[in-house]
Amino acid sequence: MISNYKKKKFEIIVFSILLLLPIFIDSYYLDNISYFMCWTFISLGLAVIWGMGGILSFGQTAFFGLAGYGFSVISINFLGIAGVSIWSVVLSLIITGIFGMIVGYFLFYGGIYDVFIGIVTLAITLVLETFMQQTAGPEYAIGSARLNGFNGMQGMPTIGFESLQFGLLEGVTQYYFILLLAIIILISLYKFKQSKIGLVFLATKEDRERVSSLGHNVQKTQLIAFTIASLLAGISGILYTNWGGYITPDSMGLVSAALPVVYVAASGKKDFFSVFLGCIFFVWLSQTLAINGKQFAIIVMGLILVISTRFFPDGIILMLKNKLTEKIKWL
Template structure:
């Protein structure tokens, strides 16, 4: 089977698995499990936003949580002032995209090198964290929405059906929206990367100077990629604010920024399915370690689970050192090696028969 056939088969498999998961999960598991799976789907969209920017665009961004947090806060503030979710949802996508476009313009057209891109995006995230964290007083408000400082903004109204604010979407509906959004994001990015634009940004990632000599403007393509990634992260932030009905400055924190990068590294750069699997797997592992942590006891098992974050960190470091390409590329390489080995064996078994 050629590469085109494998791609079509892979897309069909993802579609079947995704639609089956979306349709069957609420009928087979408890509501609290559906709630956990919903946030996994939301965070997977966030992982895809960095997968596009870093994995395909070659732009190492430590500030993806900045766009994520802007989307969440924009939705919360707009929702308290407007009351109907259609405009807040659009604003939660447009504002982070505009902020990414403005920040990206100064970085890319200023010819900032890759290392300093990471430093600048990380600095912007820390500035937003400290700024929002210092708005605890009653004087800090935008319209009727109080920012709340380190206490965050609680009681955020949920999404509603467009134009009908009395028809709020419940928790099960949020699962359907999050899963459908993840599938739409995945297939949308696959379509984008298969287009001329996608081939150009990958070419720029591989050799920016050569792409420039061929007549392309790397700055414009990088800016467009960065803006699309910011919009996706803002959309994920909007869904996250709906999931928890709460948002706080920790959404801009260093832990959140590092987590997104780890998802992409573990799943595999240069893929889309890899960051999804890395995101869901690490979140599940983190939740499992926390859920199984005993409340007391002096046995060795209690001592192990008392250091669950340390265990998770060791697992992640070992994974990155042993599987530097990431999970999906490593499995793909292993599969290709097995296929080549099988073909060699078949060829060796065929040659003596021909000689006879």
């Protein structure tokens, strides 16, 4: 166990910095970092299925959107009831998980593999986007919650305990909540990777048939991993909806669907921590470029992506992390 933590010195140092950050920076930047961290979970989910199991999904955004909309619809309908913001999060995650299982069942028990999974999941998220875009009319309402089409939903409560005056919308509470959530999830994912299911899942990437002939249930393992990934995407969806008080069909579209894939691949899909850090880095980078780069922002972003795959096939963040731990002995 101890040796395990020794290996993770780099991670521990980065998290210590992140934990101390609120002392040094003001509320705007803190909120902004919280926002960047909202996007890490959807990418971590992709790192589970893609990095570990070699399953490329473009459909993480479907779960992101479903959870965001689920949270909004439930919480708006039961506005004013005690603890609504908390249990609507739980409920929408359950729904997302069930949907993830259904999709996963369809994929893995239906014998769909490789790039076909990418296309099927892409089609699923595009179906959801196309449908949601045209739900502007009053006939598209679930209870008292209007779906409001392309313009998006608003009016959901902030996650928190109203009676205790504890809200998650912004500030230090939101920051620490998301950061601690990220730490817990990262530790759980490392544990998952070393668990029996995790090892079987890792092996399925290399050779499904051999794993199966050894008596392991390949489909079930893949289904479990896929459901975990969909839940992680759901967490991102809810946090994002909460952060902006807003969710649109846009978040399930083609561009949104490609972004997690790009971030994960460019960061280093085999290492969860690199994905976590890389996701923060790339969201920050694209925002910073948009502020300073004017119309060249998108070109620079594209160049960085192209160069990083050309020269660092395993991901630029993972490469940097490995270099750093190699160079500095005590890491």
